[in-house]
Amino acid sequence: MGRPLVADIDLDALRHNYRLARDLAPSSQALAVIKADAYGHGAVACAHALNDLAPAFAVACIEEAESLRRGGIDKPIVLLEGIFSRDELPRVEELGLWLSVHSEWQVEALLAFRPRAPIPTWIKVDSGMHRLGFAPEHLPSVWHRLQDAPDRVSGLHLMSHFATADLLDDDYFQHQLARINELATSLDAPTCLANSPATLAWPRAHGAWNRPGVMLYGSNPLEGGNDASRKLKPVMTLRSEIIAIRDIEAGEPVGYGGRWKAPRRSRIGVVAAGYGDGYDRHAIDGTPVLVEGQRTCLVGKVSMDMLTVDLTDLPQAGIGSRVVLWGQDRDGEILSIDEVASYCDTISYTLLTGILPRVPRHYHGGVQADEA
Incomplete structure (x- = not known):
């Protein structure tokens, strides 16, 4: 039998938690975040368990996407941090990945690339996390530059990340949401904003896509929790x-x-x-x-x-x-x-x-x- 320490992974619980994320936002599509080897649960196994439910997956980098493709996953995969060098773009095209861009050099690399088919691209805006993304005042010019390159880019979305969505009453969250919504309205842009806590607790942040992550694995990301988070099952x-x-x-x-x-x-x-x-x-x-x-x-x-x-x-x-x-x-x-x-x-x-x-x-x- 060997050493008795084992990590049991309940894939039915994973599916339950994904359905909960989906059902909390019936007007959104739920992007299943399986970066960091599905938060330690095994990305390929978890992707196969969700393959008939999730329309797309999200990972941090191209190496994680390659592992999923080798494992037989053919659904769209979003690179949440985009490319780390311009020579990754041919591989992005070959693997059929969706791209996020958060820096000017990535935009320039994408516009200089000649894909056989336009690459679905999501633009990150820094609405207040101050980590990745374009400043709100610079975002419209980036949006229009990519919008004007339909041979290279398709499916433009606006993406941002919340710093305090886990707090159930927080002014900074409201500030971030107001900034991104103002931009999205002015650009008539579909959005991907809601992480796990925003999916669970902030319906106003639900967009065309949401990004449930740790909640898929049964962890409650909210300070104190709510009725929805108490329905999560440990995976x-x-x-x-x-x-x-x-x-x-x-x-x-x-x-x-x-x-x-x-x-x-x-x-x-x-x-x-x-x-x-x-x-x-x-x-x-x-x-x-x-x-x-x-x-x-x-x-x-x-x-x-x-x-x-x-x-x-x-x-x-x-x-x-x-x-x-x-x-x-x-x-x-x-x-x-x-x-x-x-x-x-x-x-x-x-x-x-x-x-x-x-x-x-x-x-x-x-x-x-x-x-x-």
Whole structure:
């Protein structure tokens, strides 16, 4: 059987979450974001699971798109960061990719290229994130230059990214939305604005396309959540087993540096999982863990290959007892990755994308007939 640490990937849950994104915005198309290897879930497997539902996918770079094409995915793929050098354009054409542009040199490269068919292109505007995109005052000239090159460019859209859509009452979000909507109206431009939090909570930001990302994998991106986010289902369950048990006296330390000391006579379980697998070393004492479907917690620092949990109040637990580090136990108990992330002073994105290759992914579900 080998080491018991496994990342179970529930493709039915992935499909459920995609349908939720789609149904929250019935007038929009939902671009399934599967960059960073589908947030650690396996991009090719997730794309195949969504292939009959999603009209298009989105990745960060051409290498990710090439991996999907090699894996048999032939739907449109948007390069969210566009090209990194002009010599990528022939490959963009060959793979049939959709392009985003956010810098003047990309526009110049695209206008100098001679594709056999025009390339669908989305223009990024910096509405306030101050990361990528054209300043709003410069955007109209870029739009018109590309619009005037129908032999090179097609399907122009306006794209932007929100800095604070996860906050349910935020003036800066309203400021960004107003800026982009003013531009879109003046240009009569279709838009792609809504990321996961805006898809879940801000219908006014829904455009021709939305970009659900982390919500597809069951993580709640909203501060506090709402009725829609509470319908999300976890896609990844990181599970392992107890491989050893120690009985220690009150005052005895556990783990490197003796950070945690037993407040009473305690029973400690050793779990096959550590930071060498991607479990966050910054997890503090008290980080929740499920053992045989019951909540307990991490005690002591996470090691490279192991971590330790308190079994004192779980007398039924023993060698081989099942452990869920996040996700859903087989009895239905859920330990949210968002809750675990909060104990690590991070976000779910870093935990999901941080699971390393030595952790096997086991896939199940993913029917290919849309039930909706």
